[in-house]
Amino acid sequence: MTGPLESALAELLERFHDGQPVALGRAISLVENERPGFQDFLHEVLRVGPRAARIGFTGPPGAGKSSLLSMVATNCRTQDEQLGVVAVDPTSSYSGGALLGDRIRMSDLATDPGIFIRSMATRGSLGGLATTTKEVLDLMDAFGFDRVLIETVGVGQTELEITAAADTVIVVLVPESGDAIQTMKAGLMEIADIFVVNKADRPGADRLVKDLRQGLHLRAATAIESAPAHHGLDLARIMRKESCEEPRGPGWSPPVLSTVAQSGEGVEDLMDTIKAHRFWLEESGELEERRRGRRKVRIQDVVDRELRRTAWRSDTVLAELDQGLERIQKRKDTPYSVAWDILDRLLR
Amino acid sequence: MTGPLESALAELLERFHDGQPVALGRAISLVENERPGFQDFLHEVLRVGPRAARIGFTGPPGAGKSSLLSMVATNCRTQDEQLGVVAVDPTSSYSGGALLGDRIRMSDLATDPGIFIRSMATRGSLGGLATTTKEVLDLMDAFGFDRVLIETVGVGQTELEITAAADTVIVVLVPESGDAIQTMKAGLMEIADIFVVNKADRPGADRLVKDLRQGLHLRAATAIESAPAHHGLDLARIMRKESCEEPRGPGWSPPVLSTVAQSGEGVEDLMDTIKAHRFWLEESGELEERRRGRRKVRIQDVVDRELRRTAWRSDTVLAELDQGLERIQKRKDTPYSVAWDILDRLLR
Numbered sequence: 224m225t226g227p228l229e230s231a232l233a234e235l236l237e238r239f240h241d242g243q244p245v246a247l248g249r250a251i252s253l254v255e256n257e258r259p260g261f262q263d264f265l266h267e268v269l270r271v272g273p274r275a276a277r278i279g280f281t282g283p284p285g286a287g288k289s290s291l292l293s294m295v296a297t298n299c300r301t302q303d304e305q306l307g308v309v310a311v312d313p314t315s316s317y318s319g320g321a322l323l324g325d326r327i328r329m330s331d332l333a334t335d336p337g338i339f340i341r342s343m344a345t346r347g348s349l350g351g352l353a354t355t356t357k358e359v360l361d362l363m364d365a366f367g368f369d370r371v372l373i374e375t376v377g378v379g380q381t382e383l384e385i386t387a388a389a390d391t392v393i394v395v396l397v398p399e400s401g402d403a404i405q406t407m408k409a410g411l412m413e414i415a416d417i418f419v420v421n422k423a424d425r426p427g428a429d430r431l432v433k434d435l436r437q438g439l440h441l442r443a444a445t446a447i448e449s450a451p452a453h454h455g456l457d458l459a460r461i462m463r464k465e466s467c468e469e470p471r472g473p474g475w476s477p478p479v480l481s482t483v484a485q486s487g488e489g490v491e492d493l494m495d496t497i498k499a500h501r502f503w504l505e506e507s508g509e510l511e512e513r514r515r516g517r518r519k520v521r522i523q524d525v526v527d528r529e530l531r532r533t534a535w536r537s538d539t540v541l542a543e544l545d546q547g548l549e550r551i552q553k554r555k556d557t558p559y560s561v562a563w564d565i566l567d568r569l570l571r
Numbered sequence: 572m573t574g575p576l577e578s579a580l581a582e583l584l585e586r587f588h589d590g591q592p593v594a595l596g597r598a599i600s601l602v603e604n605e606r607p608g609f610q611d612f613l614h615e616v617l618r619v620g621p622r623a624a625r626i627g628f629t630g631p632p633g634a635g636k637s638s639l640l641s642m643v644a645t646n647c648r649t650q651d652e653q654l655g656v657v658a659v660d661p662t663s664s665y666s667g668g669a670l671l672g673d674r675i676r677m678s679d680l681a682t683d684p685g686i687f688i689r690s691m692a693t694r695g696s697l698g699g700l701a702t703t704t705k706e707v708l709d710l711m712d713a714f715g716f717d718r719v720l721i722e723t724v725g726v727g728q729t730e731l732e733i734t735a736a737a738d739t740v741i742v743v744l745v746p747e748s749g750d751a752i753q754t755m756k757a758g759l760m761e762i763a764d765i766f767v768v769n770k771a772d773r774p775g776a777d778r779l780v781k782d783l784r785q786g787l788h789l790r791a792a793t794a795i796e797s798a799p800a801h802h803g804l805d806l807a808r809i810m811r812k813e814s815c816e817e818p819r820g821p822g823w824s825p826p827v828l829s830t831v832a833q834s835g836e837g838v839e840d841l842m843d844t845i846k847a848h849r850f851w852l853e854e855s856g857e858l859e860e861r862r863r864g865r866r867k868v869r870i871q872d873v874v875d876r877e878l879r880r881t882a883w884r885s886d887t888v889l890a891e892l893d894q895g896l897e898r899i900q901k902r903k904d905t906p907y908s909v910a911w912d913i914l915d916r917l918l919r
Contacts, residue, residue: 266907283632381729518899518906522892523883525910526917530878533918535871544870551866558866559614562873569874570881 228267232260236267239366244339247366251341254358262525265358268365273514275307275364276501279373279389281382281411286395287421288374290484291493293332298494299370300337307363307371308332308340311356311385339363353384354524357517360388386414388517390510391500393417393493396435398427412442415477416500419493423481435479443476475503533569540565576615580608584615587714592687595714599689602706610873613706616713621862623655623712624849627721627737629730629759634743635769636722638832639841641680646842647718648685655711655719656680656688659704659733687711701732702872705865708736734762736865738858739848741765741841744783746775760790763825764848767841771829783827791824823851881917888913 228236235253238246250268253261278295280288289310296306332338341363343356363371373389375382386392394415399422418439420432478496482489504510534540547561576584583601586594598616601609626643628636637658644654680686689711691704711719721737723730734740742763747770766787768780826844830837852858882888895909 262907266905269905269907270902272902515896515900519892519896521906522895522910522913525907526882526913527875527879529910529914530882530917531875534874534878544867547870548863548867552863554618554620557614557617558869559610559617559873562870562877565870565874566877569878 228263229260232264236264239268242367244336247339247362250362251359254362255343255355257355265361269361271365273361273364275368275371277360277364277371277373277389277391278497279375279386279392280395281375281386281392281414282395283397284376285399286397287484288395291393291395291419291421291482291490292372292374294482294484294487294490295493295497296332296338296372298490300335303337304369305367306338307366307368308338309356309359309363309371309373310340310342311352311373311375311382339366339368351381351524351528353381354521354528356385357388357521357524383414390504390513391416391497393419393497395419395421396431397422398425398431412438416475417493417496418477418479419489420479420481421484423489424483424486428481432479432481439477439479474507475500475509534565540568543568576611577608580612584612587616590715592684595687595710596689598710599707602710603691603703605703613709617709619713621709621712623716623719624739625708625712625719625721625737626845627723627734627740628743629723629734629740629762630743631745632724633747634745635832636743639741639743639767639769639830639838640720640722642830642832642835642838643841643845644680644686644720646838648683651685652717653715654686655714655716656686657704657707657711657719657721658688658690659700659721659723659730687714687716699729699872699876701729702869702876704733705736705869705872731762738852738861739764739845741767741845743767743769744779745770746773746779760786764823765841765844766825766827767837768827768829769832771837772831772834776829780827780829787825787827822855823848823857882913888916891916 227233232253235246235249239250250264252258253264280292282288292308296308299306333340341359343352343359360371360373373385375386392414394411394417396411396418397420418435420428420435422428423432480489480492480496482493484490504513543565544561547556547558547564550556551558551561575581580601583594583597587598598612600606601612628640630636640656644656647654681688689707691700691707708719708721721733723734740762742759742765744759744766745768766783768776768783770776771780828837828840828844830841832838852861891913892909895904895906895912898904899906899909
């Protein structure tokens with residue numbers, strides 16, 4: 224944060240504010256690759272606060288998240304909304320060749336100028352995928368899209384952290400996932416604003432809907448604090464981190480919907496529920512609470528990233544690392560004693 | 572790293588070196604909860620280098636990783652090997668009630684005194700799950716187990732980082748995973764030492780074996796450097812990080828095996844292949860290379876963790892964070908300018 228943007232970035236910023244999609248694409252690359260000045264650029268962009276409605280889709284591979292997201296996107300487009308889409312799920316199919324018949328819908332999306340789609344590769348950044356992805360979400364938001372849709376696989380912690388950066392989190396499940404879901408539910412329960420049982424025309428769908436409702440009921444009855452006891456993903460923690468406060472504010476109880484994304488069945492209901500959740504977010508003050516929580520996490524992430532960069536770009540530190548490895552080899556040191564020597568230097 | 576261990580930890584260390592399982596359990600809790608002195612304890616424990624053969628099992632949920640791991644464990648036990656097992660997969664079923672019939676095998680394991688099983692919860696640690704889990708693996712190794720088996724779900728980046736801490740990585744797939752696998756393969760290709768197509772009695776197994784072999788052949792033909800172009804998981808990067816050098820040393824080409832874990836079919840073959848890989852690791856110098864790479868990553872992880880702890884346990888920094896949030900609210904700042912102010916203080 225050294226002052227005014229250098230001229231190339233200032234020009235990019237101008238075109239970004241002009242609403243040129245090419246400029247958005249460049250800005251995303253700037254951030255993804257952590258090229259010089261990317262944080263100054265983000266600072267300028269974030270002078271205006273968030274405006275877009277951010278909707279996250281998560282769930283196990285094969286749950287049909289892409290199809291459902293596509294249906295929602297198509298629906299939003301009929302309202303003439305401008306959309307940004309970020310796909311972190313490595314199994315999602317927006318970019319590249321549409322291999323299967325039922326994915327033609329998505330290639331339609333890909334050629335719609337009202338939608339900007341970006342697949343996130345897990346680049347080798349010191350910052351980590353979660354922070355970079357959330358910065359890309361901010362870029363999309365600041366660019367002026369009405370909605371930003373995010374798709375992640377609901378398994379890894381990184382992916383869950385990203386999902387928690389959405390205002391409305393939709394957890395998509397399918398009857399088939401059964402066994403795996405059984406335990407994943409524990410984690411996904413905490414993060415969901417809306418549950419969708421997709422492929423609801425298949426056997427076991429009603430059962431899953433019932434199980435989910437029962438699970439939600441149970442959860443409401445037990446204290447939130449017991450969540451970390453699950454040996455699944457500690458979502459409660461992530462949510463607490465994101466929102467500073469309780470996992471999800473009171474007054475919203477996650478509904479369980481059924482859809483068949485491929486035929487469009489149930490998508491109208493889902494749209495209504497998304498709108499209702501938005502209304503609740505705004506009226507209850509929960510939206511501002513979540514945004515504040517996200518800002519806090521961002522400050523911490525940026526500080527942590529910069530500390531790492533400062534450390535591992537120093538020639539002295541890198542030399543010390545190499546010498547330390549030799550000493551470990553000779554059993555004179557361990558990774559911990561070497562780390563402590565490096566820390567002594569950094570924090571001296 | 573302030574010098575000698577305080578007396579309670581010194582006593583724990585003694586009992587740990589005595590081989591008391593209770594002491595191992597306590598040591599793991601110490602590390603998981605990052606209680607005072609945990610890094611000093613690890614330093615003492617790691618004065619002796621790694622000895623155990625570490626075998627990682629990864630793959631999508633429902634691939635039968637737990638069943639396969641159980642078969643391998645049972646087989647090792649007939650050789651009277653002492654085993655440590657770490658399950659990071661939230662869908663694994665070693666602890667807690669065995670719900671399904673085919674899981675009785677695992678409850679058998681759970682009561683065998685020659686096996687020490689630990690499920691990792693994703694605690695709310697500043698260090699992050701990956702580092703903590705790798706520290707637990709080190710504890711198990713130092714405790715003196717002949718083998719340490721690790722199970723993760725091969726989706727998230729955290730989980731892949733953990734898997735990369737194994738000497739031998741077994742990627743478990745099933746015919747059903749088909750579509751999801753199609754793209755995950757891209758990432759898993761880079762990390763696998765051995766592929767196992769489990770549930771090989773089901774339709775599509777031969778096809779998957781063939782596809783995998785073809786994929787491996789293609790991969791061998793293309794430069795490793797092209798791996799980051801996949802929009803899947805950047806395993807090449809993780810592996811480079813872990814091994815300092817090439818993703819996997821030359822001279823080992825990952826075989827593709829078929830198993831039916833529930834009947835034990837193919838498990839003998841798998842055991843032979845694991846032994847062959849171990850032999851290759853030791854003879855080629857690759858094992859030492861991987862261990863060196865892991866030590867390097869550990870030093871960096873420990874430094875990064877301690878930098879974060881130093882930052883976010885300072886009252887001054889936390890006050891600055893709160894004030895910054897107020898200024899952002901008033902549009903006088905952004906998370907980036909606040910982060911920069913905090914960094915100025917920390918690195919002054």
